[in-house]
Amino acid sequence: MQVFKDIDSIQDFIKQQKQDGRKIGLVPTMGALHNGHLSLVKKSLAETDVTIASIFVNPIQFNNPSDLEKYPRTLENDRALLESIGCHSIFHPEPSIIYPNPPQLKFDFGDLDKILEGQFRPGHFSGVGIVVAKLLNIIQPHVAYFGQKDYQQFLIIRRLVNDLNFPVRLVCSEIVREPSGLAMSSRNQRLSPEERKAASALFRALQLARENLAKKDWVEIKNEVETTLIQIGLRLEYLELADRKSLAVVQKYNGDVPLILLIAGYVGQIRLIDNLFV
Ligand code: AMP
Numbered sequence: 289m290q291v292f293k294d295i296d297s298i299q300d301f302i303k304q305q306k307q308d309g310r311k312i313g314l315v316p317t318m319g320a321l322h323n324g325h326l327s328l329v330k331k332s333l334a335e336t337d338v339t340i341a342s343i344f345v346n347p348i349q350f351n352n353p354s355d356l357e358k359y360p361r362t363l364e365n366d367r368a369l370l371e372s373i374g375c376h377s378i379f380h381p382e383p384s385i386i387y388p389n390p391p392q393l394k395f396d397f398g399d400l401d402k403i404l405e406g407q408f409r410p411g412h413f414s415g416v417g418i419v420v421a422k423l424l425n426i427i428q429p430h431v432a433y434f435g436q437k438d439y440q441q442f443l444i445i446r447r448l449v450n451d452l453n454f455p456v457r458l459v460c461s462e463i464v465r466e467p468s469g470l471a472m473s474s475r476n477q478r479l480s481p482e483e484r485k486a487a488s489a490l491f492r493a494l495q496l497a498r499e500n501l502a503k504k505d506w507v508e509i510k511n512e513v514e515t516t517l518i519q520i521g522l523r524l525e526y527l528e529l530a531d532r533k534s535l536a537v538v539q540k541y542n543g544d545v546p547l548i549l550l551i552a553g554y555v556g557q558i559r560l561i562d563n564l565f566v
Contacts, residue, residue, distance in 0.1 A: 289370060290377045295426055298340070298379050302427060310337035314429035316420060319343040320360035320474035321369050324464040328433040329375050331461055336431055341370055342379040342423055348391055349415030355559075360477045379427065386422060393418055397444050403535060404550055405440050405561065408525055413444050420445050424454050431457045437471055439548060439563050440535060463562070465491065471562045478558050487555045489520045494549050494564040497527065501541040501566065517553060525552040525559070532565065541566075 292298035302312060313332030317325050325341075332339040343366055350356035363380065370378060395417035400406070406413055424432065434442045442460045449458060464472050469491035470484065479487055493513045500509050506529060514524050529538045532546040541547070547566040552559065 289367070289375060291367065292377060292379050293381055294385055295381070298377070298426065301377065302338075302340075305338045311431070312336060312427065312429040313339045314423065314427045314432045315339065315341045316423050316432065316434070317341060317343055318345045318359065318474065319366050320362050320477060321366045322464075322472040322474065322476075324435055324437060324472040326369060326373055327464050328435060328461050329370065329373060331459065332431065332433050333374055335459075336429075338376045340377050340379055340427055340429070341375050342427070344379075344381060344383075344386060344419065344423075346386075346415060346419040347383055348387070348418060349412050351409045351411055358478065360474055379423075386419065391418060395448070397447055400440070400444055400447060400535060403440075403537065404526060404528060404530070405552065408552065413441070416441055417444060417448050421448060421452070421454075424449070424456055429456055431459060433459045433461060435463065436460050436563070437463045437473070438561070439550065443535060469495075471560075473560060475558050475560060479555060483555045483558065486520050486522060487558075487560055489517060489522055490551050490553055490560060490562045491564075493517060493527065494551055494562060497529075497549050498564055498566055501529075502543070506539060506541055521555075523554040525554065527551045529566070 292301065305312060313336030315328045315332055329339055329341055345359050347356055367378065395414040397413055401413035434445060446458055449456060466472060468488035470488040476484060497509050497513055510527055513527055517524050528550050529541065530536060530548055530550060531538060532548045538547060548563055549566060550563045552561045
């Protein structure tokens with residue numbers, strides 16, 4: 289497996305692969321890989337001929353400097369994991385390669401980047417949009433793989449790709465969970481064993497909310513969930529029911545259109561997100 293650190297060398301590699309008629313799959317990640325990331329890589333390996341995993345902790349999508357500083361970086365382990373499942377190559381550039389000049393460009397995705405994650409992480413989705421646009425332009429994959437875990441991010445990327453006519457097919461892949469139900473996340477590495485146990489309450493809250501949707505008023509469900517989470521020591525940032533296509537928040541459940549439940553909360557210092565289709 290080859291590790292490319294600069295743009296010219298990965299582009300030479302891809303040019304050769306395309307000349308040989310191979311289909312390219314890209315899995316963008318920030319490293320500290322777990323089985324969620326690996327499920328995307330496996331999907332790409334099954335559906336394309338050459339899979340590239342990018343590992344880049346994108347500074348401009350962090351709205352909290354300490355979160356960026358403490359973000360786990362485990363390159364050697366990531367490399368071994370990717371190699372063990374047969375990934376073909378890694379693109380692992382330094383920040384100065386991706387941002388030779390301080391980035392001035394900003395994206396505005398309308399309503400989609402002001403709600404939910406966007407409300408609590410201003411500027412986050414602009415940073416995500418810029419790095420994904422750069423990766424898609426550098427690699428020019430046929431297919432790019434993303435996780436449902438970051439569902440709002442997937443919708444943002446879909447809008448970016450549609451609005452700017454990027455010639456790529458996008459895949460949104462289901463959430464991989466720990467046996468406790470906790471959605472796998474690189475940030476889970478920073479949880480203590482007790483916090484990790486408590487964190488699984490986020491998924492249980494989503495399940496409980498979904499079970500109660502047809503029985504109780506949505507406001508009542510939200511209040512109950514919040515009280516339960518506080519008792520476990522979690523701080524709820526949001527729990528919302530939203531339209532699955534637009535992410536417009538819904539105040540009343542009616543079984544007509546596909547919906548999604550989205551949750552964000554703090555376990556100690558660590559902010560976690562999760563979601564569940566309704
Ligand atoms: P990240 O490294 O956190 O930027 O994630 C890279 C990609 O992996 C994103 O498309 C995420 O949505 C996806 N991902 C993260 N966690 C999971 C998970 N538990 N299951 C499936 N995909 C995931």
